[in-house]
Amino acid sequence: MEINSFLKLEYKRWTLGNLILSLLILLPLFTLLYKFIFFDGSSFKHIFENLIFDYTINTFYLTLITCFFSLIFGIFPAWIISNYNLKGRLFYDLLLFLPLSIPSYIMAFTYSDILSFTGPVQSFFRDNLPQISNFLNKDFLQIEFLGILLALALFPYVYTASRISFSYLGSNYVNLSKNLGLSSFQTFFKVILPLSKPAILSGLFLVIMEVLNEYGAVKYFGVNTYTTGIFRSWFSMGDPDSAIQLACILLFLVLFLFVFENKSNSKKKFHFKVNSKIQKLNSIGKGKNFIFHLICFFPSFFGFIIPFCYILFNSISIIEKTDLFELLKLIFNSVGISVFSSFLIIIISIIFLFTEKLTKSKLNSFISQLISLGYAIPGAVISLGLIILFSGIQNNFFSITIIGSFFLLVYAYIVRFLAVGISPIKSNLIKQPDSLNDTAKNLGLGPIKIFQKIQLPISKLALISAFTITFVDLLKELPITLILRPFNFDTLATQTYQFAIEEMLIESSIYSLFIISIGCIMLLILKRNLNKDLDVS
Amino acid sequence: MKKIILLLLVTLSISCNKKNLNEVNLYSQRHYNVDKKQYENFEKLTGIKVNVVKANADELIERLKNEGKNSPADLFITVDAGKLYKATELGLLQKIDSEIINKNVDPKLMDPNGFWIPITFRSRIIVYSKDRVKKEDLDTYEDLANEKWKGRILVRSSSNSYNQALLSSIIANHGLDLALEWSKNIVQNFARDPKGNDRDQVKAIAAGQGDLAIVNSYYIGLLLSSEKEEEIKAGKSIKVFFPNQGEGQTGSHINASGIGLTKNSPNKLNAIKLLEYLTSIEAQETYVNTSFEYPANPNVQPHEIVKEWGDFKKDSLDLNNLGKFREDAILIFDKAGWK
Numbered sequence: 001m002e003i004n005s006f007l008k009l010e011y012k013r014w015t016l017g018n019l020i021l022s023l024l025i026l027l028p029l030f031t032l033l034y035k036f037i038f039f040d041g042s043s044f045k046h047i048f049e050n051l052i053f054d055y056t057i058n059t060f061y062l063t064l065i066t067c068f069f070s071l072i073f074g075i076f077p078a079w080i081i082s083n084y085n086l087k088g089r090l091f092y093d094l095l096l097f098l099p100l101s102i103p104s105y106i107m108a109f110t111y112s113d114i115l116s117f118t119g120p121v122q123s124f125f126r127d128n129l130p131q132i133s134n135f136l137n138k139d140f141l142q143i144e145f146l147g148i149l150l151a152l153a154l155f156p157y158v159y160t161a162s163r164i165s166f167s168y169l170g171s172n173y174v175n176l177s178k179n180l181g182l183s184s185f186q187t188f189f190k191v192i193l194p195l196s197k198p199a200i201l202s203g204l205f206l207v208i209m210e211v212l213n214e215y216g217a218v219k220y221f222g223v224n225t226y227t228t229g230i231f232r233s234w235f236s237m238g239d240p241d242s243a244i245q246l247a248c249i250l251l252f253l254v255l256f257l258f259v260f261e262n263k264s265n266s267k268k269k270f271h272f273k274v275n276s277k278i279q280k281l282n283s284i285g286k287g288k289n290f291i292f293h294l295i296c297f298f299p300s301f302f303g304f305i306i307p308f309c310y311i312l313f314n315s316i317s318i319i320e321k322t323d324l325f326e327l328l329k330l331i332f333n334s335v336g337i338s339v340f341s342s343f344l345i346i347i348i349s350i351i352f353l354f355t356e357k358l359t360k361s362k363l364n365s366f367i368s369q370l371i372s373l374g375y376a377i378p379g380a381v382i383s384l385g386l387i388i389l390f391s392g393i394q395n396n397f398f399s400i401t402i403i404g405s406f407f408l409l410v411y412a413y414i415v416r417f418l419a420v421g422i423s424p425i426k427s428n429l430i431k432q433p434d435s436l437n438d439t440a441k442n443l444g445l446g447p448i449k450i451f452q453k454i455q456l457p458i459s460k461l462a463l464i465s466a467f468t469i470t471f472v473d474l475l476k477e478l479p480i481t482l483i484l485r486p487f488n489f490d491t492l493a494t495q496t497y498q499f500a501i502e503e504m505l506i507e508s509s510i511y512s513l514f515i516i517s518i519g520c521i522m523l524l525i526l527k528r529n530l531n532k533d534l535d536v537s
Numbered sequence: 538m539k540k541i542i543l544l545l546l547v548t549l550s551i552s553c554n555k556k557n558l559n560e561v562n563l564y565s566q567r568h569y570n571v572d573k574k575q576y577e578n579f580e581k582l583t584g585i586k587v588n589v590v591k592a593n594a595d596e597l598i599e600r601l602k603n604e605g606k607n608s609p610a611d612l613f614i615t616v617d618a619g620k621l622y623k624a625t626e627l628g629l630l631q632k633i634d635s636e637i638i639n640k641n642v643d644p645k646l647m648d649p650n651g652f653w654i655p656i657t658f659r660s661r662i663i664v665y666s667k668d669r670v671k672k673e674d675l676d677t678y679e680d681l682a683n684e685k686w687k688g689r690i691l692v693r694s695s696s697n698s699y700n701q702a703l704l705s706s707i708i709a710n711h712g713l714d715l716a717l718e719w720s721k722n723i724v725q726n727f728a729r730d731p732k733g734n735d736r737d738q739v740k741a742i743a744a745g746q747g748d749l750a751i752v753n754s755y756y757i758g759l760l761l762s763s764e765k766e767e768e769i770k771a772g773k774s775i776k777v778f779f780p781n782q783g784e785g786q787t788g789s790h791i792n793a794s795g796i797g798l799t800k801n802s803p804n805k806l807n808a809i810k811l812l813e814y815l816t817s818i819e820a821q822e823t824y825v826n827t828s829f830e831y832p833a834n835p836n837v838q839p840h841e842i843v844k845e846w847g848d849f850k851k852d853s854l855d856l857n858n859l860g861k862f863r864e865d866a867i868l869i870f871d872k873a874g875w876k
Binding site: 046050051054112116117118119122123137139141219220221222223224228231232234235236237238317318380384387388391403404482483485486487488489490494498501502504506 | 562568569588589590591592593595596599600603604605609623693694696698701729730731732733734737740741743744745746759764765767768770771863864867868871872876
């Protein structure tokens with residue numbers, strides 16, 4: 001009894017700490033909401049009359065296309081890799097993971113350059129096969145094409161989530177359904193997919209967030225979405241009120257998705273048995289072999305090999321003109337700030353999730369969802385929320401500069417990317433039965449001890465993947481860094497952007513090459529760790 | 538929790554040591570390689586350290602506005618005079634007073650109120666397909682609204698500030714009604730929905746997707762000096778046309794890349810020194826030869842490629858108008874359905 005009351009007090013303290021920390025993180029969002037409530041509606045009328053229809057249609061249509069192709073590119077290869085003894089299986093498994101390292105705007109710029117009139121594909125056919133070249137001479141800057149390109153950059157979120165889920169499902173379900181007379185086709189659609197729905201949805205959720213946030217690629221393709229609308233009204237029209245209106249529409253949209261995802265997850269709450277039999281790989285018939293190869297080859301080839309090689313090729317042609325010392329400095333800046341920030345993000349994620357798991361209180365689980373909202377808001381909007389907030393503080397209380405300090409930059413990163421860090425850790429915690437912690441509690445372990453002795457060891461892999469994915473995302477980050485960076489602070493991403501925006505794609509390639517390569521190295525390390533945990537040895 | 542507080546304190550204390558005597562701080566929208574070179578040369582010459590934050594003009598204005606009197610920035614650099622007008626209107630700038638600059642810069646390009654100075658300028662011109670358009674058929678920006686161009690005009694999106702500046706100049710010259718009429722007709726004449734950047738419009742002419750495009754002059758220079766043979770070929774398939782050159786016509790639209798001195802500039806003397814250097818013949822030549830812009834200093838000649846297009850009559854409009862009518866321009870774009 002005594003222990004329990006002590007723990008209750010201890011948990012209250014944790015909850016309180018949680019509450020304060022979450023307030024800090026939500027502060028910039030509150031600033032926006034405050035502006036949302038106290039605004040005058042005159043300017044929004046213009047948007048409502050002339051633009052909102054276009055914004056809405058484009059946003060939904062683009063999201064739909066991207067989701068559709070992300071699912072196709074993600075789920076089917078994941079199923080094949082998890083179940084069949086395909087030649088080059090491990091290689092595919094890696095390649096299907098790596099497009100994560102390519103920023104979506106670089107994917108869009110690269111492909112439109114490759115396919116443009118002056119690009120290598122069209123020039124080749126013009127010189128050699130003029131008949132076909134007319135057929136290829138098309139306007140590729142279309143919303144459907146953009147959707148496919150974004151899917152090529154984002155499908156690994158779906159792939160990874162379903163891959164892990166398919167592997168953990170193990171052979172029991174498959175064998176059972178086969179014994180009941182279902183074909184492997186039926187098994188996949190009637191048993192495996194429904195069981196993996198929560199995992200797939202959580203991957204898809206990240207895809208949707210990224211699409212809603214996309215700015216560079218969307219603008220280049222002339223597709224007006226809510227995000228381009230936010231930028232347009234805030235910056236070009238000097239009208240933050242309308243921008244915040246639009247940002248809030250985005251927020252509500254995401255909130256709705258949150259609720260939807262939770263509902264569908266909570267209905268199907270079950271724990272995987274960690275030691276369920278790992279599935280034996282099936283061998284493939286001759287006919288299927290080719291199709292399976294094609295399914296795995298397509299997304300990895302177009303999602304990674306082509307853009308990577310093109311960028312590599314461009315980089316080699318420009319390397320003589322590049323200031324290598326400068327390049328080194330940029331690498332140092334990018335890696336430094338990303339490592340530091342992802343580390344902080346992971347620590348904060350742990351604090352939130354662990355408290356949630358331990359106290360099992362609704363409040364804490366609500367908080368840990370709420371703080372993920374930042375991911376839905378365009379980086380530029382978060383930055384401006386922070387600038388408004390801190391300029392108020394700075395002008396009244398301090399004589400020092402907070403805006404333009406590393407502190408604010410990292411703060412903004414945390415607000416925006418906490419969801420990325422939280423997501424893998426959370427899906428790991430959900431899988432763990434509550435009995436582990438309950439037993440520990442009954443044995444009299446305090447929260448910190450529970451974390452040290454139990455959670456940390458079993459969550460190690462989840463922590464590593466959370467760290468890696470956050471790191472890679474930060475490496476690619478652009479809008480926040482642009483607005484909030486201190487003097488003379490450049491990163492690989494800002495440098496890439498500066499050249500790309502001036503329509504100097506070749507010059508930008510060497511910097512994007514390093515974003516991609518560093519990202520790849522991190523992802524490869526992660527993949528090795530993941531594989532140890534999955535079926536691959 | 539403790540870690541966060543600790544971090545807060547550490548960063549705050551780091552941010553405190555910001556005073557460095559011999560420096561100048563720039564908020565800049567220009568991020569060409571040439572700018573870095575200029576600052577390095579200036580540092581060598583004077584020993585004054587140049588610090589730069591680069592972002593979009595509007596974001597930098599937001600930052601300046603919010604930082605208020607504590608802003609560390611000395612100079613605000615843009616590629617669009619309209620943004621300098623905006624900064625002036627918001628009270629973020631102070632007057633620049635320097636004999637040397639007045640002597641260096643073409644007085645026609647200067648801000649009549651003295652709040653900012655131009656460093657280079659560019660024209661938004663028409664380029665046309667050598668094969669499908671006759672030069673005699675081209676005339677003015679206004680003429681592009683004519684039905685004969687139906688399905689032939691290529692231009693980028695209306696979110697682009699160069700297009701916004703062009704429409705602002707049309708509003709300033711002809712009024713709101715005519716500008717709306719013009720935009721509506723141009724939209725009717727589009728070869729495709731606006732997309733891509735200025736180079737893409739030129740490539741689309743080469744690809745036969747349209748016959749003429751509205752682009753900034755220096756992009757043609759960049760295209761013709763590209764690393765890629767195919768791009769040079771595309772650049773050679775088009776010709777440059779300066780619109781509105783006739784008697785009684787306004788002259789081709791130009792826009793300046795310019796610099797304003799911030800209201801609370803902490804290193805004002807150094808800032809003026811940098812401005813004087815950037816308008817000098819030496820620095821102006823560097824600009825002209827790497828970015829294909831036109832020099833603000835009339836004693837400097839443009840790049841060879843640019844010179845080949847010949848001299849042209851510039852719109853003599855006070856460039857502040859490009860900012861004054863900016864919001865009207867965007868509203869008109871939206872009403873006209875110019876994406």
